[in-house]
């Protein structure tokens with residue numbers, strides 16, 4: 001048992017959540033057949049922004065919403081074992097990793113940490129549109145992701161809530 005109270009508020013909220021929990025019968029399948037790769041940004045509500053609910057989709061998040069090796073691993077599992085037939089790649093406007101240089105991020109983290117952070121890699125995006133095209137290409141050309149899987153690249157506007165298809 002931990003003695004600290006760091007998570008007390010969240011655990012209290014969780015007990016409330018569990019009290020009205022209704023997903024006992026849910027399997028782990030994506031019921032809407034959707035997988036999404038998007039950014040960790042707290043302004044993004046991945047399910048609701050496309051009208052979905054828990055149980056409907058597989059969501060993979062990282063800084064920038066990039067199609068990394070881990071994201072591809074998730075999509076392959078989603079497609080073959082979890083009912084995914086549509087994949088959305090969704091970076092967003094005003095994203096920190098797309099509007100800073102690696103040097104700037106290292107500088108800001110160094111200042112916050114009070115110690116050297118120049119060894120820390122941040123996968124900054126120099127050209128968001130080009131990165132999105134490349135990320136969608138990675139999904140479409142993956143040998144274990146069949147051609148009939150729909151793959152789209154979109155930019156999410158954090159100021160309007162709208163998705164704009166780019167690829």
Ligand SMILES: [Zn+2]
Nearest residue numbers: 039041064095
């Ligand atoms: Zn972001």
